Amino acid sequence: MPIRVRLTAAFTAVMALALAGAGAGAVLDFGRSLDASLDARLAARAGDLAAPDVAAWLADDTDGVSQRIAIDGRVLAASPHAGTVPLLNPDELGRARRHRLYVDRDRVAGVAGRARLLAMGAGGDTVVVVATSLAGRDAALADIRTELAVAFPLVLLIATAAGYLLATAALRPVERMRAQAAAITADTPGAQLPVPPGRDEITRLGTTLNDTLDRLHTALTRERDFVADASHELRTPLALLTTGLELALRRPRSPAETEAALRSALADAHRLVALAEDLLLLARTDHGYRPAAVLVPLAPLLHRVAGRHRPTAAGRTIRVDCPGELVATIDPDQFERAVGNLVDNAVRHGRGDVDITAGTDGAHLTVLVRDRGPGFPAGYLPRAFDRFTRADTARTGPGTGLGLAIVAAIARRHDGTAEATNDPRGGAVVTLRLPVPASCGLHPHRTVSDA
Incomplete structure (x- = not known):
């Protein structure tokens, strides 16, 4: 089911409940208002009948019926249509003497339809009873119920249509984005989804x-x-x-x-x-491969790399400068591969001695490989770690063009970075930066070897 239909259905249900509650409240409030008006009229009439000249008041009683009844049940006076039968039974007479008593009756002599009675003490041993028809009240309530029953469905229908149109308009940008997304393929690079104005x-x-x-x-x-x-x-x-x-x-x-x-x-x-x-x-x-990192002393690892490349260094010195107990959380095979690529690059493409220097600069552990050659061409530095990229000078030679790319990939997989620069004194410098492990220890003893 479309979202706009579900939204409209939910809105319609909530609106229907709100209208039903509002209608019920309106009917109840209107009924209470009519009852209060009716009770006020009955109380005023009862107060008039409690006057000394009750006979004159009873003769003028044209909008209902009334009686003055003795406590023993005798009707002392009555309006023309009230009859001589008491409107109250003995129990109701007793209660009416103590406090006002309202009673609704389905039938009362002289009153058309349902009636409401008010009985109250009139002094001495008498009770005044007045009754009036509820037909007007019931008709008014029926009218308002009919009007609400007709009006509320129309309001609900209009609100539902408005809700559907609003939901459709609100979701139209989503539909445009969906249609555009469905049309995007691998052959449409740079395609974008239409974004509506605003900040929603x-x-x-x-x-x-x-x-x-x-x-x-x-x-x-x-x-x-x-x-x-x-x-x-x-x-x-x-x-x-x-x-x-x-x-x-x-x-x-x-x-x-x-x-x-x-x-x-x-x-x-x-x-x-x-x-x-x-x-x-x-x-x-x-593809997200994470190395099996362990805590490894760096000095032995760097010495192994230097020793492996010395036979091909043609008499050039490969020097290692590393604190004796400097450790790193690394995959030793991968990290040795990365440092080996840097040393191989320096031996094959650089000149002079090669330095491998390890240490810390605060938050990072650094491994730096430097040669004494001409350095990287300036235009090559921004893309030195791109795949299949070679410099345009003497650093071009045998190889796949993946050495530095592999170095950068291994650094990233260790949550580190790789940086290529040129030393102002001459030579290329590649620096690996890794997070310093919590147990990293630096001691005054440093191991330095060269050949």
Whole structure:
């Protein structure tokens, strides 16, 4: 059932209850007003009949009937149509002597229809009784009930129609947003939902949905670019591998030529494996993979990374500067991969010594890798951590273009950040910042090694 119909039905039900309550209250209040007026008239007439010249008052009683009754039940005086039978029984006479007594009767002699009686003491041992018809009162109440029974359904019908129109108008922007959302596809990037003017809930909903669409379009664009770049990167080693094998099979080869072709194919295969592993790691981080973090001493980890890269450093020094008991809450394999990527990048693309420095700067634990080369090109720094991005200078070389992207992804998965800058004294600097664990300890002893 549409929301506007449900809203209208709820509004109609509440309106019907309100009208029913208002009508019942109006009828009761009108009836009380008529009763008060009727009782006032009866009391005034009864007061007149208590006067000494009661016979004259009784003779003038034209709008009802009245009697003056002795306490023993004898009718001492009566209006022309009241008759000689007492209007009250002995018990009612006794109560009327003590206080005013109102009684409604279905039939009273001389009164058409239902009647109301007022009896009150008149001095001595007599009671004055006056009675008047309730026909006018009952007719007036019947008239107002009829008028309300006709008017209230019309009011309810008009209110229901107005409620439906208001609900439809209020929900029309939602329907426009729904229709536009149904038309948005992957081939309509940048499409937005129509947001109505104003500052109400629907406007805020439309703004939130548009922000969500922007994020989805950005993620879709990034995914498409990633697939396109990955396809390009995979195509090059596959083409080289295919070409090398085809050339090796084109004519008989000597053992040396065959070995060279196989070694070339093996190198391309290794590059494919490395690229596939990098893509798998990035895919896992993109899908919310959280590392199994444990508290790890950083100094041994950084020394392992430095030791692994020293054989390929061509005699350059790789220096580690880290407090001996500095610890971090990390996945040791992933974090070692991130620092290893930075050191490998510095060894392959930089010049001079490589420094690995760890410490804290208050709220963060920092690991900094610096070389002495030309540094990053200025235009490359804003996109240094984008996937498949390489610098345009001598830092371009073998590799997949995913090294720094993997570093940034691993930092994010550890609730940290990665930053690339150039040292004013020369060289590229990449800094990893992670939250400081509660049990992080810094001692005066520092372990520094170089080669």
